[in-house]
Amino acid sequence: MMSKTILTAKNISKQYRLGLVGTGTLGHDLNRWWHRVRGKDDPYLKIGAENDRSKKAESDYVWALRDINFDVQEGEVLGIIGKNGAGKSTLLKILSRVTMPTTGSIKTKGRIASLLEVGTGFHPELTGRENIYLNGAILGMTKSEIKAKEDEIIDFSGCAMYVDTPVKRYSSGMRVRLAFAVAAHLEPDILVVDEVLAVGDAEFQKKAIGKMKDISGTGGRTVLFVSHNMAAVKSLCTRGVVLENGTSVFEGTAEESVDYYLSSSKKERFKKLKDREDRTGGNIFKFTDIQINSENKKELKNLLSGEKYYFKIGFTSKKDIKKVAFRLRFIDSNQNIRFLCNNFFQDDFFDIKHTMNDYIILEIPNFPLPIGEYNIQLSCFYENGILDDIEQAFEFTVVGGDFYSTGREQISKEGVLIDYKFSRYDS
Numbered sequence: 001m002m003s004k005t006i007l008t009a010k011n012i013s014k015q016y017r018l019g020l021v022g023t024g025t026l027g028h029d030l031n032r033w034w035h036r037v038r039g040k041d042d043p044y045l046k047i048g049a050e051n052d053r054s055k056k057a058e059s060d061y062v063w064a065l066r067d068i069n070f071d072v073q074e075g076e077v078l079g080i081i082g083k084n085g086a087g088k089s090t091l092l093k094i095l096s097r098v099t100m101p102t103t104g105s106i107k108t109k110g111r112i113a114s115l116l117e118v119g120t121g122f123h124p125e126l127t128g129r130e131n132i133y134l135n136g137a138i139l140g141m142t143k144s145e146i147k148a149k150e151d152e153i154i155d156f157s158g159c160a161m162y163v164d165t166p167v168k169r170y171s172s173g174m175r176v177r178l179a180f181a182v183a184a185h186l187e188p189d190i191l192v193v194d195e196v197l198a199v200g201d202a203e204f205q206k207k208a209i210g211k212m213k214d215i216s217g218t219g220g221r222t223v224l225f226v227s228h229n230m231a232a233v234k235s236l237c238t239r240g241v242v243l244e245n246g247t248s249v250f251e252g253t254a255e256e257s258v259d260y261y262l263s264s265s266k267k268e269r270f271k272k273l274k275d276r277e278d279r280t281g282g283n284i285f286k287f288t289d290i291q292i293n294s295e296n297k298k299e300l301k302n303l304l305s306g307e308k309y310y311f312k313i314g315f316t317s318k319k320d321i322k323k324v325a326f327r328l329r330f331i332d333s334n335q336n337i338r339f340l341c342n343n344f345f346q347d348d349f350f351d352i353k354h355t356m357n358d359y360i361i362l363e364i365p366n367f368p369l370p371i372g373e374y375n376i377q378l379s380c381f382y383e384n385g386i387l388d389d390i391e392q393a394f395e396f397t398v399v400g401g402d403f404y405s406t407g408r409e410q411i412s413k414e415g416v417l418i419d420y421k422f423s424r425y426d427s
Contacts, residue, residue, distance in 0.1 A: 004109075005071050006222050007095070007190060012068040012104035014090055015061055064090045065246045068104070072190075077216045077223040079237035079254055081230075081261050083278070083391075086243040088226045089194055092116055095224060096192050110189025113139055115179055124168035128159055128178050131167055135182045149185045156211070157181035158204070177204055184211050190222045191215060209236055230258045231334040262333070273314075273378075276390055285321065285352070285387035287378055289314035289359075290394045305370055305401030305410070305417055311362040313378065316355060321382055323349040326360060329377040330369065331392075332413075338369060339416055344381070368416040369398045 065087045072078050080088050093099045095106060096114035122131045132153055136146035154163050157177040159170075167175060183191060193212070209232055215221045216238075227233055233240065233254055240257025242250040250260040274288040292300050293310045303309060311328065325344035329337050341362055343349065350360065378393035379386070400409050403417045410417065 004074050006074045006109050007072040007224075008107045009068055009070050009091075009095065010105050010107075012065055012091070012094060012101045012106070013063060014065040014087075014094060014099070015063050015102040017061055063246050065094070065101075068243075068248050070241055070248070070251060072222055072224070074222055075216055075220045076239060077212070077225060077237045079233040079240040079257060080224065080226045080243065081228075081233060081240060081257060082243035084280075087246040088243055089116065090246075091243070092192050092194055092224065092226060108190060111140055112190045112192060113183040113186065113188035114192040115176075115183045116192065116194045122167050122175060122179065125166055127166055128157075128163040128170070129154075131178070132182055135179075136186050139183075139186050139188060141186050146186065153178075153181045153185045156185065156207070173204070180208055180211075184208075184215060188221065190224065192224045194226045195228060205232075212236060228335055230262065231336055234258055234334070262335075273390065273393060274316075276393075279388060279390045281380070281386045281388040284319060285315060285317045285324075285380060287313065287315050287380070287388050287390060287393065288357075290376065290378060292394075292396060301396045302399050303367060303369075303396055303401075305368070305398060306366050306403035306405070307401060308363070308365050309367050311364070311376075312359055313362070314357070314359040315352075315380070315388075316357065317352045319354050321352040321387070323383060324352050324387070325349060325381045326362075327377075327379040327381070328362060329379070331375050331377060333373045338374070366403070366417075366419070367398075367401075368403075368418060370410055370413050370415075370417060371398050371400055372413045373397055 068087075068091060070078075080091060082088050090099075092114070093116060094101050095108075096112055096116065097106075098114070098116065123134060126134060129150075132150060133143065133146050136149075137143075154160050157163075157174075157180075159174055159178050162170065162174065163178075167178075170178070180193075183193075191212070212223050212225065213236060216223050223236075225233070225237060237254040237257075240250075240252060240254045241248055242257050242261050250257060252260070272288075273290060274286065279287075290311065290313050292303065293312055294300055295308055295310075300309070313326065313328075325342060327340060327342040327344070329340045331337050341364070352358070374396055375392045376394040376396075377389070377391050379389040381387060402409055404410075
């Protein structure tokens with residue numbers, strides 16, 4: 001039996017005007033209207049910069065998306081992946097009809113439910129229960145249909161104690177739980193889910209992914225899924241689309257798409273840290289270098305579990321900055337965070353002086369990662385926000401190691417290695 005197409009995106013483009021709310025000035029809107037009544041093309045479609053956040057703007061307009069085309073089959077789970085700012089959320093908003101495309105068209109069959117941002121579609125003054133009915137009505141459900149699912153929704157969300165409390169008093173995680181439960185249980189034909197699930201805890205993420213598998217597998221419904229968790233994309237999705245700077249650069253199976261995404265940015269990562277342009281933050285502070293040293297000060301890229309290592313992080317600063325926090329996230333090849341180090345949690349901040357060349361050192365006495373390929377996300381914060389943030393700032397390999405000093409090497413690549421002790425209990 002042949003599957004049928006449930007969603008078609010044809011030549012989808014979205015243009016924004018930089019620095020202003022809306023598409024432009026009144027003069028620009030009148031110019032558009034004058035061209036339209038004369039049967040001519042929009043004059044502003046011929047201009048606009050590529051959606052590359054690392055470059056300085058050379059135009060008042062930017063193409064958040066440009067000429068996106070794909071079809072989605074009934075029961076398919078499509079993963080949409082790409083770097084921050086690639087256009088993923090903009091595309092989902094267009095598919096959900098939250099915003100309209102500048103050019104192109106979307107054709108869908110059936111009802112669409114969207115979970116794009118925390119609490120989207122929720123009224124903060126209404127209780128969780130009232131919002132279940134409000135969201136159900138927005139999705140086109142009758143009151144009796146919603147009532148039939150009400151208990152199941154509340155149970156899945158895990159918010160039974162607070163369901164009659166106004167949503168404005170919910171934490172962001174509770175709002176996500178309830179919003180996902182509503183969207184998933186009111187049986188939409190197409191479920192659109194953004195990275196918002198990352199706000200939930202690990203237990204809820206596992207439950208939500210399991211529910212999405214049920215929706216697509218046994219329910220035969222379609223899911224569009226955006227995530228930076230490559231393991232989730234591989235396990236959940238049947239197909240993937242990779243976006244880069246607002247354009248579609250690859251389409252294939254979920255595994256092929258993830259492999260393309262992970263390898264596509266290597267050219268940029270080969271640059272020296274001080275020359276990297278794919279970074280977030282202001283112009284006050286900048287990471288310039290990172291290296292891993294052994295106790296004898298030898299620079300390394302191949303590490304052993306259980307050894308002591310020093311992570312030397314170079315930076316420049318254009319002014320004195322007080323109470324600075326540094327964070328290193330250690331991430332595996334599936335983009336899962338294995339562990340992180342952040343002096344914020346130790347309440348031990350740094351005061352940075354105006355400098356052209358300085359560094360800090362992170363010491364890890366018993367390196368806890370097992371065999372595998374890893375990278376480091378390097379971030380720096382202060383009270384006013386992010387100073388600098390670079391994903392995949394450094395790549396390294398753990399080749400083995402006798403973490404427990406027993407001569408027995410743990411070959412499992414799961415989790416982290418910790419010190420522990422078993423003892424016999426004598427009653």
